[in-house]
Amino acid sequence: MDETATLISQAMVLDRFTPDQALLVLPVVICFVFGAILLMMRRRMDLHPVIAVIGLALLLATDLALLWRIAEGGPMSMAMGGWLPPFGISFTADLLSALFLSVAGFAGLACGIYAIASIDEEGRRYGFYPFLFMVMGGVSGAFLTGDIFNLYVWFEVMLIGSFGLLILGSEREQLDGATKYCFLNLIGATLFLLTIGYLYGLFGTLNMADIAVKSAQMEGNGILLTIASLFVVAFAMKAAAFPLNFWLPASYHTPRFVVSALFAGLLTKVGIYALIRVVLMLFPPERGGLGFVIAWMAALTMLFGALGALAQSDLRRMLNYAVITGIGTILAGIAIPPVLESASSAITTGAASVLRSGMEGGGVASGVSADGPLATGLAGAIFYAVHSIVVMTALYLAAGVAAFRNGSSSLHEMGGLWRRHPLFSALMLVLLLAVSGLPPFSGFWPKMLLVRASISADLPWLAFAVLLSGFLLTIACARVFALAFWRPLPALADPEPHAAEDAFRAPPPGRPLATIPLVALCVFVIAIGIWPQPLAGLSMQAAHQVLHPSQYLSAVLGAVP
DSSP, X not given: OHHHXXXXXXXXXXXXXXXXXXXXXXXXXXXXXXXXXXHHTTTOGGGHHHHHHHHHHHHHHHHHHHHHHHHHHOOEEEEGGGBOTTTXXXXXXXXXXXXXXXXXXXXXXXXHHHXXXXXXXXXXXXXXXXXXXXXXXXXHHHHHBOBHHHHHHHHHHHHHHHHHHHTTTOOHHHHHHHHHHHHHHHHHXXXXXXXXXXXXXXXXXXXXXXXXXXXXXXXXXXXXXXXXXXXXXXXXXXXXXXXXXXXXXXXXXSSOHHHHXXXXXXXXXXXXXXXXXXXXXXXXHHHHXXXXXXXXXXXXXXXXXXXXXXXXXXXXXXXXXXXXXXXXXXXXXXXXXXXXXXXXXXXXXXXXXXHHHXXXXXTXXXXXXXXXXXXXXXXXXXXXHHHHHHHHHHHHXXXXXXXXXXXXXXXXXXXXXXXXXXXXXXXXXXXXXXXXTOTTSTTHHHHHHHHHHHHHTTXXXXXXXXXXXXXXXXXXXXXXXXXXXXXXXXXXXXXXXXXXXXXXXXXXXXXXXXXXXXXXXXXXXXXXXXXXXXXXXXXXXXXXXXXXTHHXXXXXXXXXX
């Protein structure tokens, strides 16, 4: 009997369930409960927007509560069904998970409010709001899972919802974009699944914390480098990194603007999160060996996106390439190799000194000294990812308003918006400056960290690529503002939005309600630009927890050897 009790205690959770553990599963539960409610109320389409916004607001509140709990108490884990890892599936969150989850909830709520003005009854009948909650549920599950196979499962849940949103309206161009999107994601998902099988055959476990412990004991094994390389390719395809990024500009311009905003803000960032979580935490020595490859991938992604943005004559197509540029910028931080240096030299002169107090306030000053540019670069990547989620979501929403007010998203047919809509034009100008990485907005600080880390790691060419892509993107954004907002309306263009415009090309967000999420997102961009210390501190703490995952491992496995 005693032996049986001992075996049970080793495999099952015997402690009582604590209320704060509910925060780990509530984001997923909220998404699927509200999605199910909306499906059951398919005969009351008039109530869908109200119910959806209530659900998304509750989701954001839960995400922020989890972020506060993790920032105060460290990583936490919950075993599903009472089975302890690695036997059972766990939901686990550290600061990286909670930070990405919170900003994703903010972007989702902004899209939900905007959709009240831009999604008509036909779009609701096609299932816009249930698909929206499916996407948010998949994103939330991907950020919270501690099991690598379930990471794949949540990817698929997210993609199923995104397929439904992508073809909302069943226009020919939408179906064409969806075909490319589905085909490339099918290849990426297949490669991801095959690599998971390879991983399970080597370790006999799928729990990420357990894999991290066992991979540390197998350092130097060439098989780990193969597995890490396959994960890099799979997640690079999901994130739309060069040379696997051609699917994004071919598909993101086809759905409705609010759908494009959701995709640009969240879907590629889930691929980035998976790359950070799996490659940096599970295979740090192998990531070091792949750093040079990732650095070149980052540089080419940035330059490809910036040059593509310069070549576009359509506002939304230009934003598609801006998304790609942002992905390359984030990859630059992931590619920084570890170099030992002092904390005082990691972040020293110029504008970097502004961030020091925020990082030290996070209690991780020693982590900077141990990891040098590696920690600084990863913190810059996390900071930039948070900024990119907010800014790209806002830019696509603003592009929808601009296209509606001009009757077209073509730069050849747009103009005069500054004179006719000065407040909206000012919001758009803030967002264009922010995505270009110019001060005093949120995109400046993470780019400064990435440039500093690249130079400290003896990668000046990578720092040059970050600066050059930012310069080219600044030119592209200035061209957009000059043509669509500053110059007079072309003589042949219609200054009034017309209902005959295709619904999926120019949804009608002309009511003031569509401006509310834009204002909220712009306030975030300006606030982080003026006062970057809190987000910089959280980003450095998140980077430290990824690079030194002892707290994460202890939360999942208990005592870690």
